């Protein structure tokens with residue numbers, strides 16, 4: 001899919017979002033709790049996902065992603081709280097939620113002795129699709145997930161990537177408006193990952209609301225409109241990736257190349273209050289600076305006024321990994 | 334059934350023939366047959382379609398089928414060899430049929446029910462059940478789909494042996510009625526056992542329980558099959574059996590038939606309730622079914638009572654019904670007393686509605702009251718039937734009223750034991766979660782203790798050999814009822830009086846603790862749900878509005 005068309009469709013999506021304001025969230029988690037004995041797998045989680053949004057759900061293993069997604073998919077019930085899908089409670093109206101929701105679990109539920117087409121056909125029938133409608137759904141889904149060539153292949157012989165595609169196909173066979181994907185990219189090779197990302201983006205551009213989980217932030221950063229970071233059952237941060245990056249980083253890594261008098265520059269910097277942890281590496285000086293962009297501009301101006309020979313001055317972006325490590329505490333329960 | 338609004342589906346396009354024409358080859362007869370199969374397949378339960386496809390590729394099915402054919406063939410050879418040279422002039426049908434019957438019952442009564450059990454249990458183990466449960470299929474459709482697949486498998490086995498069985502008819506010595514009778518009842522038994530297998534599959538998801546249950550089920554099935562073949566083979570071999578000429582025999586068969594059907598339905602409903610989602614109403618349908626079974630039972634027994642005028646029928650009527658309700662009541666009392674908001678949406682609102690239908694709501698208190706109400710109805714019917722007999726001068730009328738004491742005591746015992754068990758479980762609820770199994774075990778424990786304790790106590794007082802009935806045995810329902818049936822209880826008139834009084838006390842005490850359940854009121858259905866209802870069934874509102882005779886009046 002071309003970059004240009006993607007931008008366009010995103011624009012149209014934003015427009016349609018704005019025109020229908022004020023809008024109900026499609027997924028609405030309301031103070032969700034789920035305890036297993038003394039384990040607080042999900043501990044007071046609330047967030048909303050709007051129509052057509054891709055929401056990334058990120059957290060280390062055991063954080064409670066699967067548990068909360070299973071509740072959303074009506075496979076489990078919360079200890080306290082509720083979750084609404086398209087306005088329906090997952091506790092009291094699971095039947096109505098189910099019609100609108102496709103769930104791709106982190107396991108691959110399969111039957112022995114069926115091939116891909118029979119598998120999808122079975123679920124299409126189970127979702128109440130009949131006759132030509134079902135055939136069209138099958139053709140559409142197999143085309144979308146590129147399973148056309150594998151229709152008659154027995155499921156047992158599928159590779160991991162093919163299985164994931166089949167799973168995705170199954171979860172979207174009834175054309176749900178909400179898709180819950182639990183670690184869809186786990187165990188995929190880079191190429192399959194990129195294909196999966198494209199598929200998810202395309203689904204979102206077609207107006208589907210998608211909740212996708214992963215334990216790797218970078219995997220989701222590109223395709224998600226917003227992300228939520230969860231650890232030990234608690235939501236630590238919600239927002240766009242940029243917002244989270246900004247919100248979490250009060251320190252900014254700055255790299256400067258000085259042509260002469262490196263040591264003098266270093267001591268000059270050391271005497272300032274807003275600069276920390278200075279490292280000198282040949283002509284390069286790296287240090288972390290506390291403050292927003294205007295403070296950085298002021299710093300650069302002062303350095304030039306102090307007549308240092310600055311050849312390069314730049315902010316080193318913190319990697320997403322750093323953000324993730326910063327937000328989460330790496331505690332396992 | 335189609336849950337998806339076809340107009341909004343991206344898969345629904347204008348031309349309905351575009352694909353079917355491409356798939357179905359030309360040629361009128363073929364075309365008709367193909368489209369017939371297509372149409373039929375669309376209406377069939379999806380699980381049935383899938384399992385039929387799967388079965389053809391499954392090893393278990395192919396092996397069983399091959400073995401069945403092989404066994405049939407071997408028996409044909411062996412049987413004919415044993416019978417020869419008489420096979421040419423003496424009728425050998427009965428001998429051959431008994432062999433084929435044994436060959437047929439093993440797959441039909443053991444393998445079919447067990448594979449029904451396995452196929453549901455395996456779905457739950459493999460995680461496919463979760464995927465299935467979030468589709469538009471209802472839990473009842475899942476269970477009936479599994480039952481349907483079991484029946485399909487059974488019919489295939491039947492048809493495999495059909496030629497052999499036709500061959501026995503040609504050998505003479507056996508009539509077509511016997512053959513059909515055997516095959517029909519074996520079929521009914523297979524359906525019933527399969528539905529039991531499905532219930533067993535839903536009992537627990539824990540691995541160790543699954544293993545234990547599958548062993549128990551398999552042993553049970555073998556047991557049933559053994560006695561089934563034993564009794565039916567003796568029927569085949571016994572050429573003198575003349576029961577078929579008796580209308581009473583067929584009446585009894587019809588009665589048994591209705592109970593088999595109603596039980597199969599009941600088991601399907603139980604299994605479906607077990608696998609349904611938590612906020613669903615899992616109880617009301619079962620209670621309606623209990624009521625249906627009670628009505629069937631009373632109906633048949635009343636019919637036989639009028640026909641045969643035997644006093645024993647009253648005893649059978651009440652004893653069986655009391656056992657049935659003791660069992661059902663012990664299970665109903667295990668239900669949680671908290672109604673989900675979803676159930677509360679459809680609670681009755683009018684006073685009359687609340688009086689009559691509150692007892693069909695899930696809950697332990699309503700369950701107990703429901704049981705008692707049914708027992709009292711049963712009692713009323715029995716007493717009316719008995720008294721009419723006395724007044725009309727039935728042959729059964731002996732002028733005695735022993736049966737009145739027996740039936741009232743039996744009902745009172747059930748009310749007391751269930752009521753006490755419920756009070757105990759209410760206490761236990763204060764300590765922790767009480768499951769249905771626990772409630773059932775508490776009831777069972779009380780019933781056993783009630784018999785054992787007075788027996789031991791009296792034996793310890795008087796010595797085992799000199800024991801005779803005394804007032805100490807009041808809680809011993811077995812002995813007391815036996816004495817009542819024998820008409821000896823009039824000398825211990827205190828016993829029935831105490832039992833009746835305690836039944837009344839226990840019942841009202843329980844009613845007091847059921848107040849909370851009775852007081853629950855209807856919750857408004859959320860606007861979003863109503864809106865969805867209107868979108869899904871837009872016609873019902875319009876029709877109702879349009880066809881109302883008042884609309885025209887208002888307009889004019």
Ligand SMILES: Nc1ncnc2c1ncn2[C@@H]1O[C@H](COP(=O)(O)OP(=O)(O)O)[C@@H](O)[C@H]1O
Pocket residue numbers: 036039040041059060061062063064065066067068333
């Ligand atoms: N059925 C269960 N019984 C007991 N504990 C569970 C169950 N399911 C999940 N947990 C616990 O809940 C926590 C969250 O698990 P999960 O939601 O699977 O995490 P994630 O998907 O983010 O890796 C873990 O500590 C896990 O051990």
Ligand SMILES: [Mg+2]
Pocket residue numbers: 062065066067106182183
């Ligand atoms: Mg997980």
